[in-house]
Amino acid sequence: MNSYFDILIPIVLAVLVWGGYALVRRTQERRAAWESGLTAPGHVVRAWVTTQMVNNQARRVQWHEYDYTTGDGLAVRFKESGGPRDREAGEEVLVYYTSADPEKATASEPQPGKDMAGTVVGLFFIGLAVIVILYGWATVPEL
Numbered sequence: 001m002n003s004y005f006d007i008l009i010p011i012v013l014a015v016l017v018w019g020g021y022a023l024v025r026r027t028q029e030r031r032a033a034w035e036s037g038l039t040a041p042g043h044v045v046r047a048w049v050t051t052q053m054v055n056n057q058a059r060r061v062q063w064h065e066y067d068y069t070t071g072d073g074l075a076v077r078f079k080e081s082g083g084p085r086d087r088e089a090g091e092e093v094l095v096y097y098t099s100a101d102p103e104k105a106t107a108s109e110p111q112p113g114k115d116m117a118g119t120v121v122g123l124f125f126i127g128l129a130v131i132v133i134l135y136g137w138a139t140v141p142e143l
Contacts, residue, residue: 009137013130020126027119033096034110042068042095042107045077047088066107068095076102083108 045065052059064083069075076097087093097105 005137005140009133013133016126016130016133020123023119023122023126027115029101029104030106030108030115031112032098032101033104033106034112036096036098038071038097038099040068040070040095040097042066042093044087044089044091044093047083064107066093066095066105068097068105070097070099070102072099074102076105078103078105080107 043066045067047062047064050061050063052061061081062083062085063079063081064087065077065079067075067077093107095105095107096110
């Protein structure tokens with residue numbers, strides 16, 4: 001039985017670390033897009049909602065797919081979660097992007113403080129989970 005935990009716990013820890021990395025990476029991408037000063041008119045191609053079950057509670061995640069053309073004439077399509085629920089297909093939006101990575105754009109309004117606060121809270125809970133798992137793993141007696 002212990003061998004299962006010896007295999008499972010490092011996998012869970014790796015997933016948590018990857019989740020923290022992904023959270024920080026997306027926050028940096030959004031901040032770079034907002035700070036680049038490059039914007040383009042875009043439109044919503046489609047909007048949909050996914051449902052996730054978390055602790056027996058349904059959690060709705062709003063998704064949008066956007067099209068826009070950069071100042072260099074490059075047509076770009078990207079998906080983004082967490083946008084406004086009332087944004088529908090065909091609606092015009094302002095897209096923020098970087099010239100180095102136009103596919104890492106965002107159609108969210110600049111809210112760097114709110115974005116950073118969400119990242120810090122997310123990293124706090126991921127770190128807390130890692131500490132609890134490591135503590136439990138280190139203190140459980142061998143059977």
